[in-house]
Amino acid sequence: MVDEFAGGSDEALSGWQPPAFKLPRPAAVDNLATALAARGLSEATAWTLARSAVRPDDMRRKLAEATELRVQGGTLSIVETRLWSAAVIPHPANPREYGHRRYPLGGSGGAVTTSPEPGSSAGLTAELELRCPTADLLAQRLEETKDRLLRENPLAYDIAAEGVLQPLTVVALTVVHADRHPSASLLVAADGSSRVCAVHSILDYSPCRVAYEWGRDDRKYRKEINRWIRHAQRQGWDGLREDERQRLRALTVPARVVVGFDPHPHTGQRFHTAVRNFIGLTHIRPPRPYGPAVENEAKADAVLDSLAEPTRTGAVHLTDAEKAWFAATVTTEEARARGLSPHADVRTENIVRSLLGGGVSTSRRVNEGIRSLTAKMRPKREERVDIAVELILRPLRAAEEGDPGVVRSRRAALQRAYRLPEIERLPAGRPIESDGGEGPGLRRLRDQALEEVERGSGNDGRLGTAQTELAVKAVYYMVAAEPMALQREVFGGSGGEDDRSPASVLRAMLSCRRGVLQAYEIVRSGRRGDRLYEVTESGHRAVAATGGHRELTDGLVRHIYTGEPLAVAAVGYSAAAHCWATVRNSVDSLQKNVKAMAAVPQQVGGRSQVEEEGWEPAEVTALRGDLDLIDRRIARWSDRHRELQSLREAEQDPAGAIE
Template identity: 65%
Template sequence: MAEDHASLDGAVEEGVVPGWQPTPWALPRTTAVDNLANALRRHGLTEGGVHAMARAAVRPDDMRRRLADPAELRVQGGTLLIAETRLWSATVLPHPANPREYGHRQYALSGLGMRRSTLVEPRSAPGDAAGLEMRAETPSRLAQRLEDAKGRLVRDNPLAQDIAVEGVLQPLTVVPLTVVHENGHPDCALLIAADGSSRISAVHELLDYQPSRIAYEWGADARKLRGEISRWARLVRKQGWPGLTEDERSKVRALSVPARVVVGFRPDTRTGQMFHTAVRNFIGLTHIRPPRPYGPAVENEAKADAVLDSLAEPGRSATAHITETEKRWFSGAISREEVKAAGLSHELDIRAEEIIRSLLGGGIRTARRVNEGIRSLTAKQRPKREERVDVAVELILRPVRTGLSDDAKFVRPRRAVLQRAYRLPEIEELRAEVRWEEPGAGGHALEKLRDAALAEADRGLGDNGRLGPAQTELAVKAAYHMAMAEPMALQREVFGGGEDEDDRGAATVLRAMLSRRRGILQAYEVVRAGRAGERLHEVDESGGPLLTAEGWPRALTDALVRHAYSGGPVPLEDSRVGSKAASVSWACVRESVDRLRRDVDGMAGVPVEEGGASFVAQEGWAPSQVKEVRDALDRVSRRIAGWADRAEERAEAVAAES
């Protein structure tokens, strides 16, 4: 299990993601390419656009049939006529004047001594053809511009890992572009992605394609283009799909892309807008004024249903992870009467713990099944553990949110707390066959869970940096009720507070709490009271209620929980020296390491600009400051490594004496 846990967010996905197996594409016959070119000419395209489209089609005959009745795409200023088909990736380029780069462009008018811009915005091609035209000083200027565009797009919007598994899913909108060189070099006919420059740039990154080579070498010599495609076709025929390496499979998946090829334009007679304006309007509608995003909560809801489908489906070599009844229970699409008839629990904290166990526990195997569901909607190659947690929390909240859709003040903070609490790493080790409260259990099951957690605490679990399975199960259930209580007995960490503020995350507070006998008794009382619909109150070392000066039970709050379970040494005689004191101090060390990891992640998440790439990933950080920190970490690492060596020596000595 330790090996499973160690690799959940890293190599766990290596070599186990089946991914998409495309139909082997055959190199089309030249007669089919010529027939498509003749059909394209009847649509009034430029001769360069005709040749570029014809040689780009994976299935020329299919595209020719679609030309007979092209689809219509309404945009402001007119209607684009499109044919949906597949194109070879070696024939499509990112938009040389991609609007995504407006914020990074340099202009000669700044007076900084720069040369005048070598590229201007594309204009409509002469006549009524559905094509663009752009002027460039020289081929090298355009080539450099294409390389720069690819580099920035790959860096700012990295999609290569996802495309490597599933290929490009959504079609690119492809438009013909003629480049006119001012130095007299022959015109160059290209196909550019008016929408989808990030996707085609990621594809080129996977295939190690240089945009300049696509534009000026393969674009000018059909034999070289066909040679590039045929070498992959031969490899697949020779090796077969199982015989390919994963790197070769990712390249074959990216060899072609789905596309909506613009083959005509019907302007709105009232506006008289030209083709380039209609294309620009389309780009703006897609990126500048896109439909309002669903938002994280709705996205997690959709992922949750996909994950449940994945867990309820039998695998190729394994049974379903959950039953159809459990799927309906987790999704909330089951009545309380049906829950009782199925022998399931009506307690929402038990349902929450079963969801957590089914979606987050069980190590690598569970993570793979959950990731399959997430990938089915997002094509994300390696969903992070945090994403799996967010999906689980959204399922847990479904019964709570019913009737509270407009009460964001109630739902939002509870969602945030549970998302943080259920990032407790020990949850990954929960197994289906080891539980103290079954979904239909009754009687004294909760008391048995409490006693098992107390026994684990007596053995030092928790203080050594890891909770035991009983402590973890009780933590999951208590966290649910502490988050749902009013006032909330577990809240988010404090950001930007003073030095005296407790800025520990919810998972860290839970571990500190469940590492103490008093904390376990507190968690038991939280679950008992929560199920009974009573207010949560604080307990003493024996589990009895702590009373106020007026004699009333003291209400449990986040502040009281954080004060009682601060994570520091407890005021007991046997914790001042020896193993117990060392265990408590080690828990503090682990907490500091966790805090450091969170701080590093937080710094890596600081963007260059709103919605942009990571600042440090793009700009880096001062080497002298990095060296200072690394040297300090190295000294600490060497010191604690010495402790491990000493422990091994002691163990070997004891074994030898035995």
């Protein structure tokens, strides 16, 4: 693997940079409105659609060859284009809310949270009409819709990074108010209300403002759009804050705009029914999902593509040969010919290090690959683990000829084992064992792991680098073996059953000398294709009462490596090292807690509470004082260590000291 630049933040070096937008000329808007009216749309709808287009001239050209989209009962004519987000609102009668609506017939006497369903406009084939008692009622419904969708289907975080990727299906809606309030011509997302609400959240738009203020006042509407266009022109992309970049990504949305409807003659179906049928096919009866395993396979290939591409700040993370090795698209002989190890555990360790370890730069590259398929701004670590495991399983699936039971149990165990937190701290670059054979590399890895055991690593709650690398290699053979020497934890069992996760069992095993020797023997046996056997404290195979060797099983591993802490020394280096590990863990915990506090938004999908509002100065000052005392105290320890080290070096080399 190729080392790459490890600096920078995930947000600063990733995310979509939209093109430089321009506010359309009024003449272009008028020309598009005329063309839309010629297709049979009302003048109000034609003007609303025309002013919403980012490029009216381009949309007008596409009208001549509108795409036909067949739905049950007819055919929709659509034009794909980009719309200003300030012109689109969520569907006021969003079907996603059906399960939460309260209906008048219930007789509760409380506020009714339903609104009438839109119907088809009389005499107009591709427009909806909604009759509403008052404008206030619709404004309330739009706000309730936004709040519920942001809560139940939060997409703002992901859209902030990549914008809206899949087009919304946008239809025209005329709202007629019973209280003689002027009618409103609106554009609603028949499919995509959650995305619209997320965009409005990023831009801090109110849907009722979009509908009733900007919808009627073209000057205010254009002023709102133009202020962001001008700001981007003044600052340049590199000069914008990240929250400003997020707003520019959300300033426009891709859309399939419905500009016509041709009902089938034998059905006579109306437009609003065709729109409802389209929504039903999309959400109520969508295509059958691929399933997690298939989805993770697809994400894995996307991640490998990301790792094999150079970035602005560094070279590729994987060579073409390594990419094919990770993807399991080469034979063992071909891998060996390319200088790659034929051993499954070495490939596994490289995959795990590349997708789960290596620090910020690696996780950013992996997340970019996942984002290319899912648009998630910050995929969770568990998702990266599942993708890594799916790559690891590819050769095993072929060997087992797709036996679903075997593959399923191995997948579950590997996913839980590789959630070991220490894996994240594996450094980028070459592993400790770099030769991938049974020679000095593996022995060096074993010896360094034993040294870490002597220093108390593992018993203090964290494995060392060598212990972690050896665990990653050994766990592959422990899970792939038959019988499995490491399985998933037991849920809901009796009180006497060991319910520790595989990651916890691994830590307990690699925290003692015998466990390190056991892991070393597992790797050696696995590479030879031998069965796995228990070893003694000396590292030799244990002999059972029957005279034979005892085969390693999950139950035996859990019985030997209970995870009970060893007696902790009260004085000397060992005792101090144990305390230092606790201090280090406390600092890690503090960093995570500070990061978690900074991530608390002011509202769903909003900006950071503390970054925007700050925190009580007296509390911050007191905390900084405590941290300063700790900093100065441990700095003295470092100075003392350097002083003693210099004295020792001078004693060993008096001549050098005189010079």
